[in-house]
Amino acid sequence: MLEFLARRLLVALLVCATVLTFAFALTRLGGDLAISIAGPNATAADIEQVRVAYGLDRPLPLQFLEWVGRAATGDFGQSYFFKEKVSKLIFDRLPITFALGLVGLSIALAVALPLGIVSALREGSWTDRAISIVALLGQAMPSFWLGLVLMITLGLHLGWLPISGTGSWEHFVMPGIVLAFSAIPALLRLTRSGMIDALASDYIRTARAKGLSRRSIVLKHAARNAAMPVVSIAAVQLGFMLGGSIVIETVFALHGVGFLAWESISKNDFPTVQAVVLLLACIYTLLTLGADLLNAVLDPRLRAS
Amino acid sequence: MKALRDIGLASGAAIVGAAVLVAVFAPLLVPHDPFAQDLSRRLLPPFWMEGAREGHLLGTDQLGRDYLSRLLYGARISMLIGIATTVASGLIGIALGVAGGFFGGRIDDAVLFAITARLSIPLILVALAVVSVVGSSLTVVVMTLGLLLWDRFAVVARVSTMQVRNLDFVAAAWAAGCSRSRIVLREILPNILSPLAVVATLEVALAILLEAALSFLGLGVPPPLPSWGLMIAEGKDYMFFSPWVIMIPGVALFVLVFGINLLGDGLRNLLRTGRVA
Numbered sequence: 001m002l003e004f005l006a007r008r009l010l011v012a013l014l015v016c017a018t019v020l021t022f023a024f025a026l027t028r029l030g031g032d033l034a035i036s037i038a039g040p041n042a043t044a045a046d047i048e049q050v051r052v053a054y055g056l057d058r059p060l061p062l063q064f065l066e067w068v069g070r071a072a073t074g075d076f077g078q079s080y081f082f083k084e085k086v087s088k089l090i091f092d093r094l095p096i097t098f099a100l101g102l103v104g105l106s107i108a109l110a111v112a113l114p115l116g117i118v119s120a121l122r123e124g125s126w127t128d129r130a131i132s133i134v135a136l137l138g139q140a141m142p143s144f145w146l147g148l149v150l151m152i153t154l155g156l157h158l159g160w161l162p163i164s165g166t167g168s169w170e171h172f173v174m175p176g177i178v179l180a181f182s183a184i185p186a187l188l189r190l191t192r193s194g195m196i197d198a199l200a201s202d203y204i205r206t207a208r209a210k211g212l213s214r215r216s217i218v219l220k221h222a223a224r225n226a227a228m229p230v231v232s233i234a235a236v237q238l239g240f241m242l243g244g245s246i247v248i249e250t251v252f253a254l255h256g257v258g259f260l261a262w263e264s265i266s267k268n269d270f271p272t273v274q275a276v277v278l279l280l281a282c283i284y285t286l287l288t289l290g291a292d293l294l295n296a297v298l299d300p301r302l303r304a305s
Numbered sequence: 306m307k308a309l310r311d312i313g314l315a316s317g318a319a320i321v322g323a324a325v326l327v328a329v330f331a332p333l334l335v336p337h338d339p340f341a342q343d344l345s346r347r348l349l350p351p352f353w354m355e356g357a358r359e360g361h362l363l364g365t366d367q368l369g370r371d372y373l374s375r376l377l378y379g380a381r382i383s384m385l386i387g388i389a390t391t392v393a394s395g396l397i398g399i400a401l402g403v404a405g406g407f408f409g410g411r412i413d414d415a416v417l418f419a420i421t422a423r424l425s426i427p428l429i430l431v432a433l434a435v436v437s438v439v440g441s442s443l444t445v446v447v448m449t450l451g452l453l454l455w456d457r458f459a460v461v462a463r464v465s466t467m468q469v470r471n472l473d474f475v476a477a478a479w480a481a482g483c484s485r486s487r488i489v490l491r492e493i494l495p496n497i498l499s500p501l502a503v504v505a506t507l508e509v510a511l512a513i514l515l516e517a518a519l520s521f522l523g524l525g526v527p528p529p530l531p532s533w534g535l536m537i538a539e540g541k542d543y544m545f546f547s548p549w550v551i552m553i554p555g556v557a558l559f560v561l562v563f564g565i566n567l568l569g570d571g572l573r574n575l576l577r578t579g580r581v582a
Contacts, residue, residue, distance in 0.1 A: 011421060015418075015421055015422045019422065029439055035326070098532045132570075133313070136563060136566045138566060139510075139560035140510070140559055145551065145555040145558065145559070148555075156545055239425075242429060246427075250522060265434050281341070284425045
C-alpha cells in the first residue's frame with residue numbers, strides 16, 4: 001500500500017514538474033515576448049524598455065529558474081494587463097469556476113446514473129439502444145452552440161433563466177447544463193457497463209436466491225459495486241470540466257478562471273496564462289490522484305497490482 | 306436490435322459520405338461566391354421564413370454573403386481539419402503506443418508518463434494560447450490539435466500491441482528470423498488497425514468540435530474563411546433577432562459530428578460482435 005502511494009505521488013509530482021516546464025515554454029513559442037507585449041505600434045526603444053522592465057533581457061534558463069522558484073511558493077508574479085498579483089486574480093475567481101464545475105457534475109450525475117442503470121437493466125433492448133443514442137447526441141453537441149441556443153430559448157423566449165452574468169445561483173444553471181453535456185456520455189457508459197458486470201456476478205445470484213426484492217438487489221447490491229469506477233471517472237470528468245470551462249465561461253460571461261484565461265490570452269498577459277495552465281493541470285492531477293487513492297482504499301485488489 | 310444498429314451505422318456512413326462529397330465538390334455546388342459581400346442584401350432569412358429572397362436558399366449573413374455557399378465551404382474546412390489533425394495525432398499516438406506496448410519496461414513507463422502528462426494539460430486553454438502566440442491559420446490549428454490529441458491513439462495502440470505481441474504468429478515471425486521493424490510493421494500494425502480505426506473516427510469528430518470552439522473564440526481559422534464555428538461567432542450578435550444565423554451552422558456541425566460518432570459506434574459494435582475481423 002505504501003509503495004503504491006509513494007509511486008503514485010511521485011508520478012503526480014513529475015507530471016506537475018513537466019507541466020511547469022511546458023507552461024513556461026508555451027509562452028516562449030512565439031519568439032520575442034517583448035514584441036508581443038509592447039504591441040503592434042511600439043518603437044524599438046519601447047520594446048527594449050519592456051524587455052528590461054519584465055526581465056526578458058536575461059538568459060532563458062535564468063528566467064525559467066526564477067519563475068519556477070517563485071511558482072513553487074505560490075507567487076506567479078504580476079499580471080501585465082490587470083496590474084495585480086496573478087495569484088490574487090486567480091484565487092478571487094476560483095470559487096466561480098468550482099461552483100460551475102460542481103453544478104455541471106451534479107447535473108451530469110443526476111442524468112447519467114439513472115439512465116445508465118435503466119440501460120443496464122434492459123441491456124440489448126430498444127430502451128438501451130435509445131439511451132446510447134442519447135449519449136451519442138450529447139457527445140456531438142458543440143458546447144458553445146448549445147449555450148447560445150439555451151440563451152435564446154430558456155433565456156429570451158421563456159424567460160426562465162438569466163442570460164449571462166454571475167449575480168445569483170440561477171446564473172449557474174444554464175452554463176451547468178451545457179457543461180454537464182460533455183460529461184454525460186462517459187459517465188453513462190461507465191455506469192451501464194459497471195451495472196451489467198455487477199448484475200452478472202455471483203453475489204447478485206445469491207441475493208436473488210435469497211429472494212430479495214428486485215429494488216433491493218439493484219440499488220443496494222449492484223449499484224454500490226458499480227459506483228466505484230463511476231466515482232473515479234467523475235473526479236476525472238470534474239478535472240476536464242474545469243479545463244473546459246474556458247469556452248462556457250466566455251459564452252456566458254461568467255467571471256471565473258476560464259474567463260480570466262480567455263482575457264489574458266487575448267491581452268497577451270503571459271504570467272496569468274502560465275499560471276492558469278499550471279493550476280488547472282495540478283488540480284486535474286490532484287483529482288486523479290485522489291480518485292486512485294480512494295479506489296485503492298475501497299478495493300484491496302488494486303493495491304496489489 | 307441488430308437492425309437498429311445497422312440503421313445507425315448506415316445513417317452515420319450516409320452523413321459522413323455526404324459531407325465528404327460536399328467538401329470535395331463545394332466549388333461546383335455553391336450557388337454564389339461564398340466570399341462575395343453585398344451590403345444591400347444583409348441578413349436575408351432562409352427559405353422557410355417570410356422575407357426570403359430567391360437565389361438565397363439559406364439567406365445571407367451580416368455582410369450579405371450567401372449562407373448556403375458559406376455552409377458548403379464550411380464542410381470543407383471541418384473535414385480538412387478533422388482528417389489532417391487525426392492523421393497527425395494518429396502518427397504520434399500510434400508510434401508512442403506501439404513503442405510502449407512492444408518494448409515494455411522503461412520505454413513503456415516513459416510512454417505511460419507522457420500520456421498522463423498530456424491528459425493533465427487543459428486542452429482548449431493550451432490550444433488557444435498556442436494559436437494566440439503563434440498566430441491563427443489553418444495549418445497552425447491542425448498542428449496544434451495534432452500535437453494535443455494523440456492520447457487516445459497512444460492508449461489504444463499500447464494495449465492492443467501488448468495483446469498481439471505474445472500471440473503465436475508473432476512468435477513464429479521471431480522464430481523465422483524476422484527483424485524487429487518487420488515484426489512491428491508487418492505483424493503487429495496490421496493486426497491492431499481495427500481498434501485504431503474506431504479511435505480515428507472519434508478523433509475526427511473531436512477535432513471538428515475543437516476547431517469550431519477555437520474559431521468561435523476567435524483563435525481558430527481566421528476570417529473570412531467560412532468555418533462553421535466562425536459563422537456562429539459572427540452571427541452571435543444577431544442571434545436574438547435572427548436566430549437562424551446561429552442555428553444553421555450549429556445544426557450542420559451537430560449533424561456532421563453525430564454522423565461521425567454513429568459511424569464510429571457502429572464500427573465498434575461490428576468489431577465486438579466479430580462480424581469484421
